[in-house]
Amino acid sequence: MTTPGPSLRADAARNRELLLAAAEEVFAEQGPDASIADIARRAGVAKGTVFRHFATKEELVAAIVGGHFAALIAVARGLLDSADPGAALREFLTVAADGLNQDLTALQTISEGDSRVTELRNQLHTSIEVLVERAREAGAVRPDLTGADVFLLICAPVHAAGFSPTPHPDLWRRYLGIIVDGLSPEGATALPHPAPEWP
Amino acid sequence: MTTPGPSLRADAARNRELLLAAAEEVFAEQGPDASIADIARRAGVAKGTVFRHFATKEELVAAIVGGHFAALIAVARGLLDSADPGAALREFLTVAADGLNQDLTALQTISEGDSRVTELRNQLHTSIEVLVERAREAGAVRPDLTGADVFLLICAPVHAAGFSPTPHPDLWRRYLGIIVDGLSPEGATALPHPAPEWP
Amino acid sequence: MTTPGPSLRADAARNRELLLAAAEEVFAEQGPDASIADIARRAGVAKGTVFRHFATKEELVAAIVGGHFAALIAVARGLLDSADPGAALREFLTVAADGLNQDLTALQTISEGDSRVTELRNQLHTSIEVLVERAREAGAVRPDLTGADVFLLICAPVHAAGFSPTPHPDLWRRYLGIIVDGLSPEGATALPHPAPEWP
Amino acid sequence: MTTPGPSLRADAARNRELLLAAAEEVFAEQGPDASIADIARRAGVAKGTVFRHFATKEELVAAIVGGHFAALIAVARGLLDSADPGAALREFLTVAADGLNQDLTALQTISEGDSRVTELRNQLHTSIEVLVERAREAGAVRPDLTGADVFLLICAPVHAAGFSPTPHPDLWRRYLGIIVDGLSPEGATALPHPAPEWP
DNA sequence: TATGAATGAGCTTTCATTCAT
DNA sequence: CATGAATGAAAGCTCATTCAT
Numbered sequence: 095m096t097t098p099g100p101s102l103r104a105d106a107a108r109n110r111e112l113l114l115a116a117a118e119e120v121f122a123e124q125g126p127d128a129s130i131a132d133i134a135r136r137a138g139v140a141k142g143t144v145f146r147h148f149a150t151k152e153e154l155v156a157a158i159v160g161g162h163f164a165a166l167i168a169v170a171r172g173l174l175d176s177a178d179p180g181a182a183l184r185e186f187l188t189v190a191a192d193g194l195n196q197d198l199t200a201l202q203t204i205s206e207g208d209s210r211v212t213e214l215r216n217q218l219h220t221s222i223e224v225l226v227e228r229a230r231e232a233g234a235v236r237p238d239l240t241g242a243d244v245f246l247l248i249c250a251p252v253h254a255a256g257f258s259p260t261p262h263p264d265l266w267r268r269y270l271g272i273i274v275d276g277l278s279p280e281g282a283t284a285l286p287h288p289a290p291e292w293p
Numbered sequence: 294m295t296t297p298g299p300s301l302r303a304d305a306a307r308n309r310e311l312l313l314a315a316a317e318e319v320f321a322e323q324g325p326d327a328s329i330a331d332i333a334r335r336a337g338v339a340k341g342t343v344f345r346h347f348a349t350k351e352e353l354v355a356a357i358v359g360g361h362f363a364a365l366i367a368v369a370r371g372l373l374d375s376a377d378p379g380a381a382l383r384e385f386l387t388v389a390a391d392g393l394n395q396d397l398t399a400l401q402t403i404s405e406g407d408s409r410v411t412e413l414r415n416q417l418h419t420s421i422e423v424l425v426e427r428a429r430e431a432g433a434v435r436p437d438l439t440g441a442d443v444f445l446l447i448c449a450p451v452h453a454a455g456f457s458p459t460p461h462p463d464l465w466r467r468y469l470g471i472i473v474d475g476l477s478p479e480g481a482t483a484l485p486h487p488a489p490e491w492p
Numbered sequence: 493m494t495t496p497g498p499s500l501r502a503d504a505a506r507n508r509e510l511l512l513a514a515a516e517e518v519f520a521e522q523g524p525d526a527s528i529a530d531i532a533r534r535a536g537v538a539k540g541t542v543f544r545h546f547a548t549k550e551e552l553v554a555a556i557v558g559g560h561f562a563a564l565i566a567v568a569r570g571l572l573d574s575a576d577p578g579a580a581l582r583e584f585l586t587v588a589a590d591g592l593n594q595d596l597t598a599l600q601t602i603s604e605g606d607s608r609v610t611e612l613r614n615q616l617h618t619s620i621e622v623l624v625e626r627a628r629e630a631g632a633v634r635p636d637l638t639g640a641d642v643f644l645l646i647c648a649p650v651h652a653a654g655f656s657p658t659p660h661p662d663l664w665r666r667y668l669g670i671i672v673d674g675l676s677p678e679g680a681t682a683l684p685h686p687a688p689e690w691p
Numbered sequence: 692m693t694t695p696g697p698s699l700r701a702d703a704a705r706n707r708e709l710l711l712a713a714a715e716e717v718f719a720e721q722g723p724d725a726s727i728a729d730i731a732r733r734a735g736v737a738k739g740t741v742f743r744h745f746a747t748k749e750e751l752v753a754a755i756v757g758g759h760f761a762a763l764i765a766v767a768r769g770l771l772d773s774a775d776p777g778a779a780l781r782e783f784l785t786v787a788a789d790g791l792n793q794d795l796t797a798l799q800t801i802s803e804g805d806s807r808v809t810e811l812r813n814q815l816h817t818s819i820e821v822l823v824e825r826a827r828e829a830g831a832v833r834p835d836l837t838g839a840d841v842f843l844l845i846c847a848p849v850h851a852a853g854f855s856p857t858p859h860p861d862l863w864r865r866y867l868g869i870i871v872d873g874l875s876p877e878g879a880t881a882l883p884h885p886a887p888e889w890p
Numbered sequence: 891t892a893t894g895a896a897t898g899a900g901c902t903t904t905c906a907t908t909c910a911t
Numbered sequence: 912c913a914t915g916a917a918t919g920a921a922a923g924c925t926c927a928t929t930c931a932t
Contacts, residue, residue, distance in 0.1 A: 259414075655842075739893055
C-alpha cells in the first residue's frame with residue numbers, strides 16, 4: 095500500500111523476459127511449430143503462465159518479431175548521422191544479422207496479421223530507406239538499390255548459413271560479405287526485375 | 294498378386310506423381326504443416342492411398358526434396374561442358390531458383406535424417422563444386438567461392454523475395470541478380486569467414 | 493464395387509447413433525458441460541471418432557436438439573387429423589414429454605445459433621400452432637392459448653419433476669396433468685401478459 | 692487480528708454482498724459456467740478475494756441458492772396468517788418467481804450436496820406445505836395438491852418463459868397464470884402420478 | 891486482508907497413422 | 912489395392928484454486 099511495490103510486477107516482468115528468451119531459443123531450435131509446453135518448460139514456468147503473458151501463441155510470436163523490429167529500428171536510427179553512409183549500411187546489416195536467429199522469417203509469416211508488428215515493420219522500412227538513400231547519394235551502393243531491397247535481404251545471410259551441413263554460428267558473415275559486395279556500385283549489372291513497392 | 298499386369302503399376306505410378314504434385318502445391322501454399330488430408334484431397338485420392346505410397350509424412354517430404362535435388366543434379370551436369378563457365382553457373386542458379394517454391398528450405402529441414410536425400414544432396418554438392426571450379430578457373434567468379442557456398446545460396450533469392458509485402462512471382466530474379474554480382478571477382482572484398490566444409 | 497456396399501457406411505451410421513444415444517444420456521446425467529471424452533467413453537469409441545461425426549461439440553448438441561424437434565414435428569403432424577382436437581393436443585404434450593430428458597432446455601440454448609435447428613424449431617412451432625388452433629376452435633382449450641405457449645410449456649413438466657428430491661421417472665405426468673388442467677377453458681382466468689410473438 | 696474493529700468487518704461484509712450480487716447477475720447472464728474471473732471483475736475485486744469469502748465456487752453458488760431459499764421462507768411465513776389462503780398461495784408463487792432468474796434451477800443442481808442448502812430447502816418445503824394445507828382446507832386449490840408440488844413448480848413459469856425466442860422480462864406471469872389455473876379445484880382432473888415424498 | 895501471478899488439470903480440437911472392409 | 916472410419920497422442924487454451932507479496 096505505502097510503497098507502490100514494483101516487486102510483484104518485477105517478478106512478472108522477469109517472467110515475461112524469461113519467456114521471450116525461452117521462446118526465441120526454442121523457436122530457433124524447433125521452428126515455428128515448437129509447442130507452448132516446450133517453451134514453458136524452457137522458461138521454467140507452467141503452461142498457464144505463458145498464456146497469462148501472451149494470450150495466444152500468435153501474440154507471443156508477434157512480441158518476438160516486434161522486439162526484433164524495434165531493435166533494428168533503433169540500430170538504423172543510430173546510424174543515420176554516420177559520416178560514412180556506405181559503412182553505416184554495412185554496419186546495419188551486420189548488426190541486424192547478428193541479432194537474428196534463423197526463424198525470424200517463419201515467425202514473421204505467423205505474425206503477419208498483427209497490426210503492431212505491421213506498424214513496426216513499416217517504421218523499420220522507412221528507417222532503412224533513409225539509410226539506403228544516404229548511401230546511394232554518397233555513391234556507396236548501386237544506384238538501383240532501395241530500402242525494400244535491404245529489408246528483404248536482412249535475413250538472407252543467416253538463412254543461407256542455416257543450411258550448412260556443418261553449421262558455424264558465424265558463417266552468416268561470409269554470405270553477408272557476398273551480398274554486401276553485390277550491393278556495391280562497382281560492377282553492378284542491370285537487375286532483371288524492379289524493386290518491390292511498399293504498401 | 295494374381296495379375297501382375299502393368300496396368301495396375303501404371304495406375305500406381307500415376308497416383309504417385311499426382312500425389313507429389315499435389316503435395317508440392319499444398320506445401321507451397323500452406324507451409325510444411327499442411328495436412329495429409331489436404332494433400333490427398335488435392336490429389337483426388339483417399340488419405341490411406343497417401344500412406345500406401347509414402348509410409349510417413351517425412352517420406353513424402355523426402356521424395357519432394359529428393360526430386361528437386363535430382364533435377365538440380367541433372368541441370369548441373371548438363372551445364373558442365375558449357376563454353377562459358379561463368380554463364381553456366383549463373384544459368385544453374387537461375388534454373389534452380391526457377392524450379393523452387395519457397396518451402397524447400399523448410400521441407401529440407403524435415404527430411405534431414407533421410408539417407409537418400411543426404412546422398413542426393415552430396416551428389417548435388419559435388420556437381421556444383423565442379424561447376425564452381427570451372428568458373429573459378431576461368432576467372433568468372435571470385436577466387437574464394439566454393440561449391441558449398443553456391444549450394445547454400447540457391448534458395449536465398451526465393452527466400453528474400455518471399456518476404457515482400459507486395460509479392461511478385463519473379464521478384465527473386467532481382468535478388469539473384471544482386472547475389473550474382475556479389476559472386477563476381479570484380480570488386481570482391483575478403484570474406485570474414487571461411488567456407489563451410491562438406492561432411 | 494458391384495454391391496454399393498452399405499457395410500462400411502452401416503458401421504459409421506451405427507456409430508453415429510451410438511454417439512447420439514450416449515451423448516443424450518451423458519448430457520442428461522451431467523448437464524450440457526459433459527465432456528466429449530465422457531460421451532466417447534460411453535459410446536465405446538475414441539474421442540477422435542466423435543469429431544469425425546460431429547465437427548464441433550455444438551454440432552453434436554444441435555443434432556440432438558434437432559432430432560427431438562424432428563420427432564416432435566412428426567408427432568404433431570400425425571395428430572393433425574384427430575377427431576378430438578383437445579385429446580390430440582394432450583396426446584402431443586404427453587408424447588413430447590415422454591421422449592424428453594431434462595436437458596433439452598439447456599442444450600437448446602447452446603444450439604441457438606444453428607440454422608438447421610432454428611428451421612426445425614420454426615416448423616415445430618407451426619405444427620403446434622395448427623394443433624392449438626383446432627383445439628381452440630373445438631372449445632377444448634382456453635381461447636387465449638397460442639402455439640407459442642404450448643411450445644414453451646413442453647419441457648415444463650419434465651423440468652419441474654427433475655427437481656424432486658425423490659426422483660421418479662414418471663413424475664412429470666403429474667405436472668403435465670396440472671398444466672393440462674390449466675389449459676382448459678373451464679375456469680380459465682385472464683392471463684396477465686400477452687403471448688410471445690414468434691419471430 | 693490485532694485491530695478487530697468493525698470497519699474491516701464492515702468492508703468484508705460489503706464485499707460479500709457485492710460478490711453475491713455480482714455472481715447472481717453474471718450467472719443469470721452466462722449460465723452456471725460463468726467464470727470466477729468474470730464475477731470478480733463485475734464485483735470490482737480481485738479473484739483472490741472471491742476465494743477469501745467463498746472457499747470454492749460451489750460454496751458461492753450455495754450461498755446464492757441458500758439466499759433465495761431463505762427469502763422464500765420469509766415470504767411464505769409472512770403469508771401464513773393471510774385471511775385468503777388461496778390468494779396467499781398465489782401471492783407466494785408470484786413473489787417467488789419475481790425474485791428468480793432463470794438459473795436457479797441449474798445452480799440448485801450444483802449445490803445439491805451442500806447441507807446448509809438442503810436444510811433451507813427442507814424448511815422452505817415445510818413452510819410451503821403449511822401454505823398449501825391452508826389453501827386446500829379452504830377449498831382454494833385442488834385437493835390432491837401438496838407442498839412438494841408447489842415447491843417443484845416454483846421455477847416452471849420462469850423456465851418456460853426463458854425459452855421464448857422473443858424474450859420479455861414479465862412473460863413468466865403468463866405461464867404462472869396458466870399453472871395457477873391448473874391448481875384450481877374447478878375442473879381438476881385426476882392426476883396420473885402420486886405426489887413425490889419428501890425425504 | 892487484498893491482490894493477481896502462477897499453477898496444472900482438463901477441455902475441445904487436429905492430425906498422422908492404422909486397419910477392417 | 913483403394914478407401915475412409917477409427918484411433919490416440921499431442922496441441923492450444925481456460926479456469927478453479929493456491930500463495931507470495
